[in-house]
Amino acid sequence: MQSRKVIGLVVLMALLAVYCGICVFIAVQFLPDSKLAELIFYPVAGVIWIFPAMKIVHWMQSVPEVE
Template sequence: MPLRLRKLIGTVLIIALVLLYALIATTVASALLGASPWWVHLLYFLLSGLLWILPAMLIIRWMERPVDSE
């Protein structure tokens, strides 16, 4: 697969990941954290704010792989 196509697909995947992840994280926070103390909110948003980086790193690693010469 050409590098430019792989980067285009990866970019679209990262944007979709961020949008979907933000929607899910906000929905979970709204449903479960309503009456929780401030420190629970802080922990939740700290962890959920960092957790999306793991799948994004895998997508970026895939995007930056060298082109296979055939």
């Protein structure tokens, strides 16, 4: 159980680092110089990472099945 939490933490931190890099790349390369585009992009990008993170945390908290 403890190893699941450590593995999950490492995966979660790696996911977040990669996701932040992707968001910055998209923002710099593809967003027009518009405050409205930024106003829409950043909140959406700030919420999307929660869904894979929830799956990782759920996996970390679940008890492995013993046969």
